[in-house]
Amino acid sequence: MTEEERFWSKVEKTETCWIWKGNTSSKDPKRAYGSFHSNGISRRAHRVAWEFSNKKPFPEGMDACHHCDNPRCVNPDHIFPGTAADNARDAIKKDATGINHPKQNVAMVIHFRETSLHQAYRAKTMQAMQEGLGRKE
Ligand SMILES: [Zn+2]
Numbered sequence: 001m002t003e004e005e006r007f008w009s010k011v012e013k014t015e016t017c018w019i020w021k022g023n024t025s026s027k028d029p030k031r032a033y034g035s036f037h038s039n040g041i042s043r044r045a046h047r048v049a050w051e052f053s054n055k056k057p058f059p060e061g062m063d064a065c066h067h068c069d070n071p072r073c074v075n076p077d078h079i080f081p082g083t084a085a086d087n088a089r090d091a092i093k094k095d096a097t098g099i100n101h102p103k104q105n106v107a108m109v110i111h112f113r114e115t116s117l118h119q120a121y122r123a124k125t126m127q128a129m130q131e132g133l134g135r136k137e
Pocket of ligand 1: 016017018067068070073074075076
């Protein structure tokens with residue numbers, strides 16, 4: 001089995017998110033990123049997933065952000081290299097379109113209920129951004 005095969009064997013794919021079933025970095029679900037142990041080092045599973053799919057190393061100095069805000073998700077389509085500022089902008093865009101509240105994905109809804117702290121933080125970030133952008137409308 002190659003490392004790549006071993007990696008994907010730990011993933012449960014749903015129609016939306018691909019959930020990492022291996023070890024996670026934290027017992028706290030808000031910060032429970034998947035971790036993949038390979039060649040004596042432990043790496044964030046969603047970064048590794050992005051690298052396997054894009055066949056190149058993750059861009060240096062960039063954060064692996066989730067479009068879906070699901071730390072255990074390793075669906076490469078849901079992961080993008082971004083900075084903290086990109087992440088905040090992405091959060092605003094998603095709230096406008098409602099992508100963050102998919103009715104069909106129960107796991108994700110539960111995840112969001114568990115992450116009220118995260119949401120509170122995001123609401124604060126969004127408020128700050130909106131104030132920074134001014135109110136032209
Ligand atoms: Zn996802």
